Amino acid sequence: MIIESHSHWAVGHVSGFSVRVFKRGRVTKAFRTYHELAERMADYPILDEMDYSNRECEATFENIEHAAWRLKREYDLPENWQDETYSWLSDNRPNSLENTDDQGGWPDDDDLTAAFEALGYERVE
Incomplete structure (x- = not known):
């Protein structure tokens, strides 16, 4: 996972992160974890x-x-x-x-x- 920050004079500022999806042709553990959390949050927005x-x-x-x-x-x-x-x-x-x-x-x-x-x-x- 990499934390990223981008800005543009016309549209403002955005901060977020990027997660590698594939490594050596396989889905990464980081992406699997991200996907599981995203699915849980789609059902209910509080994880804990x-x-x-x-x-x-x-x-x-x-x-x-x-x-x-x-x-x-x-x-x-x-x-x-x-x-x-x-x-x-x-x-x-x-x-x-x-x-x-x-x-x-x-x-x-x-x-x-x-x-x-x-x-x-x-x-x-």
């Missing part, structure tokens, strides 16, 4: 559901931190606030954690405020 789920969860945890950038200054948050907030949202407002774009869930300010209030986090004066 557990890995995808883990990445989705990790992204959601990171997104909670980023989504709360403004609200974090308004509350006295404990060290493990992301875990508690995730758990509360999961139990009470699961739609706020829904992954709609393969980038993890992104709760809005209303959902985060509801979680902070329900978890008893005090507002900073």
